Amino acid sequence: MNFPNFTSSILQPISTPEWTKRNLSVFVKRDDLIHPEISGNKWRKLTYNIQEARFRKNKTIITFGGAYSNHLVATAVAGKLYGFSTIGIVRGDELNEKSNETLRCCAKNDMRLLFISRSEYFLKADSEYLRDLHHEFQNSFIVPEGGANYYGIIGCQDIWKELPKDLDHLFVAQGTTTTSCGLLLGCSDNCIIHGVPVLKGFHSISEMSKLLSEASLGEEIIQSLINDKFKMEGNYHFGGYGKYSMELLQYIKEKYRQMGLKLDPIYTAKSFYAMEDYISKEDLQNQKIVFIHTGGLQGCKSVEEKEKITLFE
Numbered sequence: 001m002n003f004p005n006f007t008s009s010i011l012q013p014i015s016t017p018e019w020t021k022r023n024l025s026v027f028v029k030r031d032d033l034i035h036p037e038i039s040g041n042k043w044r045k046l047t048y049n050i051q052e053a054r055f056r057k058n059k060t061i062i063t064f065g066g067a068y069s070n071h072l073v074a075t076a077v078a079g080k081l082y083g084f085s086t087i088g089i090v091r092g093d094e095l096n097e098k099s100n101e102t103l104r105c106c107a108k109n110d111m112r113l114l115f116i117s118r119s120e121y122f123l124k125a126d127s128e129y130l131r132d133l134h135h136e137f138q139n140s141f142i143v144p145e146g147g148a149n150y151y152g153i154i155g156c157q158d159i160w161k162e163l164p165k166d167l168d169h170l171f172v173a174q175g176t177t178t179t180s181c182g183l184l185l186g187c188s189d190n191c192i193i194h195g196v197p198v199l200k201g202f203h204s205i206s207e208m209s210k211l212l213s214e215a216s217l218g219e220e221i222i223q224s225l226i227n228d229k230f231k232m233e234g235n236y237h238f239g240g241y242g243k244y245s246m247e248l249l250q251y252i253k254e255k256y257r258q259m260g261l262k263l264d265p266i267y268t269a270k271s272f273y274a275m276e277d278y279i280s281k282e283d284l285q286n287q288k289i290v291f292i293h294t295g296g297l298q299g300c301k302s303v304e305e306k307e308k309i310t311l312f313e
């Protein structure tokens with residue numbers, strides 16, 4: 001298939017009687033609908049990485065992820081679609097390609113999986129480790145964990161091409177912060193980006209500063225962008241990465257019944273919760289707000305299995 005095959009997503013209005021009363025226009029940017037497996041922001045982050053790998057005539061894409069990584073699946077599927085072989089380096093040498101649905105899906109899409117110990121995985125961005133990878137797997141393009149590089153950022157900046165310019169607030173979940181960095185770089189004048197980290201004890205601002213400096217921005221520009229246009233919503237991790245409460249699962253069910261919106265317990269339910277909380281605590285009136293639905297719904301299956309519940313009914 002020819003690349004780039006830029007895919008856009010719809011902007012869906014949602015409302016509650018309360019929001020209508022306060023004259024709030026709230027929209028969901030449905031990036032979760034972009035592709036069933038290369039979902040949401042993973043597609044955005046891979047777009048220019050794949051384009052660059054193709055430009056360099058690389059044959060193989062190598063990347064990294066944990067056992068439940070949406071990014072690994074997305075890379076496997078996108079690689080297959082666009083004619084690259086893929087290698088996924090997975091954290092945890094106790095795992096194998098049948099350990100869970102995520103890894104099975106990677107393997108099914110011909111990704112070669114290498115399971116390494118946590119201590120080796122720790123070296124994933126180390127320059128000598130990367131040099132050795134280039135030596136072992138010749139002619140390959142290495143994408144960091146979560147697609148967190150310059151190409152990932154500019155792919156997410158593209159989301160602004162599909163957003164109205166008169167937004168007041170934008171809410172987005174944060175893992176590596178790549179998506180929020182791209183959104184921040186493209187941010188229109190009066191908009192505030194609210195980043196909702198799903199990790200406990202996470203420092204959004206230092207992570208974002210590090211990543212944005214890779215996008216060749218000067219330190220002063222980065223600091224002023226972050227100070228003027230970014231707000232971290234740090235109290236919505238529900239215990240940390242991959243953790244959730246029964247309250248959060250109930251919330252997911254409720255949002256589906258209320259709005260027909262499917263949220264996942266790892267990322268989007270936490271960030272949507274943060275948005276609703278912000279709207280009510282700040283008593284917002286007459287504002288235009290966008291929630292970026294970053295996808296991740298394949299992560300629901302394992303939670304439903306584990307908890308023996310059905311989230312969307």
Ligand SMILES: *Cc1c(COP(=O)(O)O)cnc(C)c1O
Pocket residue numbers: 040041042070071146173174175176177178179180264267268294295296297
């Ligand atoms: C990976 C992922 C994120 C995190 O995005 P970053 O760019 O790493 O901050 C958010 N939401 C979903 C659904 C994801 O799969």
